[in-house]
Amino acid sequence: MAKQRPVQHLEINALVHATEDTERVEKAVSNLFPEGIEVPPYEAVKLEGVFGDSLSMLKWTLKNRRPATETFNNMLRGLNSLDLQQVLETLSARIDENKNMYMRLDKQKAALGVTRLGNRDSIRIKARLLVLHKADPVKRMQDHIQELTQDA
Known part of the structure; x- marks a missing residue:
């Protein structure tokens, strides 16, 4: 079961x-x-930019494994082959010591219904991974991503 739902929090x-x-x-x-999968309500925090401009940080949280994993899988499936390859090649840099995986998606493309990696003005993703105590989270996610792409 854990193999099928590796994301416990998104x-x-x-x-x-x-x-x-x-x-x-x-x-x-x-x-x-x-x-x-229902989009949960977001939490909004007002911020101030470097030049005094007004910003808001919107944060959505999925705390249950099924919706968290299915949403994360949907993001991965939406990536083109080049972006997916980049995720696989940079996986060790994307996963921290607390078993969190990070990814940034292009906000403008997402508004058009297209999922692409992005670095500027991006949507930031943090997935808390469910990995057994001594298991390698990088290997676990490599296997998971490869299973996803084989099924597609």
Whole structure:
């Protein structure tokens, strides 16, 4: 069972700049969710940018394994082969000592319903992985991603 649901907790964060439409950012994030998984309400925190501009940080949290894993899998399945290869090649840098995996997705593409890796103005993903005590989380995710792409 743990093999099929390796994500026990998922956090999705997106910044909304003063010039952006909050609803468009909400749509970008909701496009990452698979059909049948309800998009949870987000928590909003007001921030101030470097130049004094107004920002909001929107944070969605999935605390249950099934919706967290299915949403994360949907994001991975949405990536093109080059992005997926980049994730696999950089997996050891994406997973920290606490078994959290990090990924950034292009917010503008997500608003259009396209899932792509991105570094600027991105949607930040943090997946808390469920990995047995002595198991290697990098190997575990490599196997999981390869299983996902074989099934697709």
